[in-house]
Structures are given as C-alpha cells and as structure tokens.
Amino acid sequence: MKKILISLINLFYPNLCRLCKRVLIEGETAVCLDCLYHLPRTGYQNYADNPVVHLLIDRQALEAATALYYYEQGGQVQKLVHLIKYHGHKELGYQFGRQAAREWREADHPFQKADFIVPLPLHAKKQRRRGYNQSEWIARGIAEETKIPLLTTAIRRDVMTESQTRLKGYNRWLNVKDIFSVTEPERLAGKHILLVDDVITSGSTVGACMDALSAIPGIRISVFALTMAAQ
Template sequence: MTMKTILNDLLNLFYPRLCLLCQAPLMEGEEHICLRCSNHLPYTHFTDMETNPICRLFQEKVSFVAATALLHFRKGGSGQKLIHSLKYHGNKKLGYELGRMAATAYRETGLFDTVDLLLPVPLHPKRMRQRGYNQSEWIARGIRSVTGIAIDTSSLSRVKKTESQTRKQIFERSENVENIFRLENAGALKNKHVLLLDDVITTGSTISACAEAMKAISGIRISILGIAVA
C-alpha cells in the first residue's frame, strides 16, 4: 500500500465522498453519482426512437445529420440537480463524467462514427472568467476520453454576452442569441462533420445560432448532442 493510498483512505474516512443526488457514500469506482442513482437518472431513451424530440426541435432551424440528448431536465429532478452542480457550483469534473456517460450511451448508435471534431458551445470571455471554465468543454473532454475525437475550441467564439435564457419567452430567446457567435477559422471546419455540444437544450436557440455562424462553410456537416433537454 502506497502513501498516496493511505492518505486517500484517511481522507475518505473523515471526509467521505458523497453522491451528489442521494448523499450516500460513494464506493470505489463511483464518481460524483452512486450506481443506484446512475441507474435511475431520467434518461431520454431517444436512441430507441426513429425521430426524437430533439430532431423535431431543430428540423426547421438547422441542417443536421443527427440530434439527441441524454437526460430530461425537469424542475426539482435529478437532471436539473446535476446540471446546476456543473454550471453553478464549480463542479467541472462532473461535466467530464457526464460526457463519458453520454459517449458510452451513444457509442453503439453510430453517432460518433463519422464525427471529425467535438465543438463545445463557446462561452463569452467575461462569463468564462466568472465561472472559470466552460462546462460544455468539460463535457467534450469526457466524450473525447471514450471516443478519441479531437476537440475544437478555437474555430468559433462568442462575441456577445447574453442575459440568462431561463425566464425568457421563445421569441425573446431567439432575439437574445442573434449574432452572438463569430467564426474564427472556417478552414479548420471545411468538409468536417462537427458535433455541437451543450449542457442543456431548451428552445434550441443557442445551438441554432452556432449553426447559423457556420452555415456558409463549404462541406460542413453538423450533429447535435445535449446532456439534457428541458
């Protein structure tokens, strides 16, 4: 037994790692969420549908190859608790774990088979400084650890800091994200299949704005993955 193992055992004895959802002590191999809670998450099971609600949401807005989401986001539910921990409580490593979960769930569906780049939705620099990290980038890191697909964080930037979408009506959400993204390197995305990643998909306005900024790129193909859908 190494000194590191002994120190970790002592830390777990006095400061046990607890499940984010049920507060039960985490067992070896469990990260952030215990196995029981993981098995009872509000999975969308969109993989079982020929045309899922995310596809229908974007069908009039974005030309896409595939579109899906892993979890349902419901007020007071476990999906909301996880997303809030990721976004508002500094738990960036949870994003990595959620990315791994999504990659594992969708790996056998063929979602990643032709994807060239993972493109997390960018944060505005001011929001990035406030939060200290981009939660969608950490989701991308988790997906990369399973699929090996490269992450692109430089080809698209956010040039307008928007207000929270939470209490806005649908038409206000669309206006709020209009022209907020700028293409920085079209050449890097030419003839590429990119997977746009976001933590929560609501009306689809933010993802649509990303796609709009990239639509003139020659040969680009876009797929969409959200960790949760509201």
C-alpha cells in the first residue's frame, strides 16, 4: 500500500532534478546523475599544489586546500550555488558536502585528519535574514560522512560587508580586513581545522578568516570550497 501511495504522489507531484527539471529516477537525490556527471570538476583534490593553494599560499598556517567544482557565470554550478545560498535548498549543500567527503576518503586526503570542521560564518544579521548559513550545511554533510566534530561558534563575523562581486584586487582585501574574530581560541590551539566555504573567488574572504585564526598557537588550517571561480 505504501509503495502504491508513493507512486501516486510521484505521478502527480514528480520529484524533479533541481538543475535540469527532469524527473528523478530511483536512486537519484535532488540532482540527477546526468547533471552530476556534467558539472565541471576541478580535480584539485588529487594535487597538493593547486590553484586554491596558490591563492592562500602566503598564509603560514595553511595545511591543504581544494575546491570541488569550477564556478562560471551562467553555468550549472552557479545555478547550484544560488539554489543552496538564496533559494532555501540547504539540503543540496549537505548532499554535496557528503559527496566531497566520500571522495577524500577514497583518496586518503589530508582533510580526513582534521580535528574540527569550521564553516565560514555569516554575519548574524545576514544569517537571520537568510535563515541559515549555506557553508554550515556543506560542513554538516562533511561532518556526517567523516565523523569529524563540527564547530559553528569558534569564529564570528563581526562586520557585514558589501558584496565582493564588483570589487577588484586591493579593494577586496580592504572590504574584508578584520571582519572576523575568534571566540574559542583555547579550543583550537594546536589543532588542525577544516575551514569550509561555498565559493572562493579571489580568496580574500577566506584569507581574512584564516588571518584571524592564525593568531592561535599551533593551529593548522585546511580549506575546502564547494566551488572556485574560474580564473
């Protein structure tokens, strides 16, 4: 009876791929396998020396860094990020966080050795308006798969800045300078943390967060971004 009821629901209210709107088949969740296959992957997780590392290389506490997909204006990855970030589909962030973590396990990636997972924080006002932090949901997926503890209160965003989208170079750095503060430094001392973000463009925002964390004695910081803007 339950299977018949589910079939009737799917007939009148089909579960559609969030990206292409094709009806999902059994085994597919939120995004169809065809869309997943065609998302532009970076492959950076296979290389210790990669473009994400190059963006953050001047941060002394940097341990490792990578991004899963290329972000291009008008592309499917941009659509995916916007669904997660602006349209309430936080479950997509969770799903892709889990997927990334599975791949690290297969590759025996250094991220697996992190002591804590820390999502890049939003300003409290922006998080209240949005209802959630998209980076936290990506981090939740990673934590679920890796069983590494998730910390959401270790660092705070004190300043609500304007969007980085239209800013260039030095102005990007000025826009995010000193906008983060660490709230639990003693908990992070001597630890390896995995900092999680949704999109890396110039690296200035995540770099500012790393700068705040770098004052903690003995800290090591790895960075994962779901996407990276094509350079």
